[in-house]
Amino acid sequence: MRFTKVFAAATLALSGVSASPVTVTFDLIGILGFDLxxxxxxxxxxxxxxxxxxxxxxxxxxxxxxxxxPCLVGIICKILKFFPYALQCPTPPHNPPPPPNDGYTQTFSNITGATQADDFQTFGLVDTVEQCKAMCNSVQGCNFVNSYHDVNGKGGSTQLTCSLFTKCHDASTADNRGGQSQPDGSIDFIINSDGWCKNGVPISDPQ
Known part of the structure; x- marks a missing residue:
């Protein structure tokens, strides 16, 4: 019943064609509790x-x-379709097995640093590299994904961190080694960091 009411609220939020972007954004935050x-x-x-x-x-x-x-599955995906300017749920990847060429070329593999760059778009948590790529495919302007394990970080999550960028990067920009103090006194560090660039997009000059 709760989700039915939320979905109805989302429909009403965009029922008026004259609604301003500010009003629509406020309605989205009011419905989901997040600014996506x-x-x-x-x-x-x-x-x-x-x-x-x-x-x-x-x-x-x-x-x-x-x-x-916000977990990008189920009813929330239907709600987000009413807000085309917001983050959308990706099309689930074909898994297993992935196609021979999924549209990405690997630029670095299994290193101990994560990419940090000014063209950062967003980041979240995923289960697999394929899901990280699917997220990139759903975000306008995304051309590069960096998936990695942030050991001791992100609230102790064992999931992959998935960072999205508009430009492609090689290992020279993967200089985030962690080193942040956590609430439990531990220090986070980065492992299993992979970079994936959409085919045909050049590597960005780090300079």
Missing amino acids: TEGNKYNSPIPPWLHGSKPGWYYGNNPFAYKDL
Whole structure:
């Protein structure tokens, strides 16, 4: 019943064609409780290499494990379709097996640093690299994904961190090694960091 009412509210929010973007954004936040717009980096305004950052969303097979994040499955996907300017749920990847060429070329593999760059778009949590790529395919302007394990970070999550960027990067920009103090006194560090660039997009000059 609750989801039925929320879905009806989403329909009413956009029933008037004269609604202003500000009003529509307010309605989206009121319905979902999250700001999933581009201006807010899709609910992750602080990039993952800065203190205080938090994942903006979760896309994967265990939504009940992340009740404090907007989980991009089920009814929320239907609601977001009424707000085309907001983050949209990706089309589920073909898994398994992935196609021989999924549209991405790997630029670095299994290193101990994560990309940090000014063209950062958003970041969240996923179960697989394929799901990270699917997120990139659903965000306008995304051309590069960096998936990695942030050990001790992100509230102790064992999921992959998935960061999206508009430009492609090689290992020279993967200089986020972690090193942030966590509430339990531990220090986070980065492992299993992979970079994936959409085919045909050149690597950005780090200079």
